[in-house]
Amino acid sequence: MSAYRDMLGKILLQLPSAVESRSYVVMEEVKENGPLALEDWED
Numbered sequence: 001m002s003a004y005r006d007m008l009g010k011i012l013l014q015l016p017s018a019v020e021s022r023s024y025v026v027m028e029e030v031k032e033n034g035p036l037a038l039e040d041w042e043d
Helices: 002-010
Strands: none
Touching: none
């Protein structure tokens, strides 16, 4: 993440046409297949 911030601030935002930047956090996939055990799940 720090490498991304460095590249964003030092390269992309220095371009003449760059006015602002927005980043969004994306969660990493932890379980690829099969159901999750939700026996203790309550609404």
